[in-house]
Amino acid sequence: MQSNDTLRKLRDHQLIFAITSGRSGTKLMAHILEKCCDIQAEHEAMPRANFVLRSVQAHPDAAKWWLSSEKLPAIASRLDERPYGDISHLYCKGFIEPILQMGMKPDFIVLTRPAREVASSLYAINCIPKRSPSGQLVLLSPDDPGVLAPDDWQRWDDYQLCYWYAKEIERLQQHYSMTLPAAGCRVFEISMKELTDEAAILQLIRFLKRDPEARFDVATYRDIISVNQNPKAKLSAELRADLSTLDEKEEDVDATLARLARAS
Template identity: 30%
Template sequence: MTASNKNLIFTVTHGRTGTTFLTEIFRLFDDTRSLHEPEPNYATVFPLVKEDPERAITFLEKKIDHINGYPEGHYVETSNVFGKGFLIPLLRLGIMPGLLLLNRDFRKTASSLFERGSTPMRTQRGRHFSADPRVPGSLPIHEPESLTDYQLCYWGVLDSYARQIQAASVYDNEGGKYRWLTANDFHDFDNVMEIGGFFGLSVSDREVAEKHHKEIASLHHNPNKVKGRDPEALSFLDEEAEVLNRVAFFDPVFVKKALDSLFLDDDVKKVFR
């Protein structure tokens, strides 16, 4: 049976939420290997996993063996693909990593995805990095093929939020460690130290770590360098409300939780109140 000899910490998020920033932040801690999208890369095999979820088991067995080969005792990986098709298979293998449930304003996240052309089920980047509404286990939505590209990006963000809620429920029942977070939580050094301590991480030289943290926090990590599409002309309220409406026919409980979240714009909430 596959087992890990590391303290594993992974993210469940959509991406465009600050994952590259977190990668650098977790490198502050002692005896910690912190990586973003290393090989073996979830994104490479993700299209095949969506076709056959059993492929996730084979991939994870190789992945864990690879991670076990690192010398550090703690392993952090911030790939946003992990939570979209690999968390549940990993739990089935008997491995329960610590989880960072990372969020950002839904509209800003979806707009960033739209700008870079990362559309679920339609573009190459979207197929490798986003879930697919036609695949079992994804957030159900009526007639996904008729959604606009922006609506599919927005659906992808909601899908990741639904997976976070599912993960939190599983971990509450099984005693796993997780935290709801945003990138802003990592701009305060004391908060970073508290979060790291929660997951079993520490620093031996706090002064050096604080200086390095200040340098990391001053940078803009992984901006959209090439904007393929301009979201300015989009009718956000109408498009987002339609996505929520189509999801509500299948999962009204989730829609209520999305409306109650801090990440959904107030104008959209008013439509549904």
């Protein structure tokens, strides 16, 4: 498919992307949308943006090239008649602006989870911004362009870096919630906890379907939420023993970010 054909097809199709941190229920959301809501939903669809994230952070113009040459043609080749959603935490890390520049106006789901829960989950699987291989692969780093982070971020321990990352995603969620509607995109906010709330899912599907009378398959939904969609290691013994110090660690990060925000 030629590039112009790809863009035309995608501009005419309802696209749905997520703005989220990861470790926030993306896999569960994709399953709910696909199995219960008549939406063609994928979880972190191939080709995956994590393999170009570092290049995009170093060279932001690379995002548009990768989207137009690899990601978007792959999505276009898989579309059926249903709305299409790629539920991934990577779009908010340098890929939203190029998508808008190419004339697409997706719907965005802002999927939230409390920062401590995100940070604890990342820490438990040793996914540390900048410091671990997996953290380098999929997370923003405190020395990436455009993030809100201090020059001396190295003084923070691994948990604090995970917490910083969660707070940075919250900052991006707030930014996009304010700016995307002005760009012609619709935005719906839902929390990870609300993914197991039938009333919240009903509101989500009515938003996505643009139909105030839309329904979803409740029986299948109940089967899906009864199973952990993304099991990972339990909270590490080290972190469990360290829970008493989390308030202090988080207060340090919060105070630093508040100071930077006031100065910006």
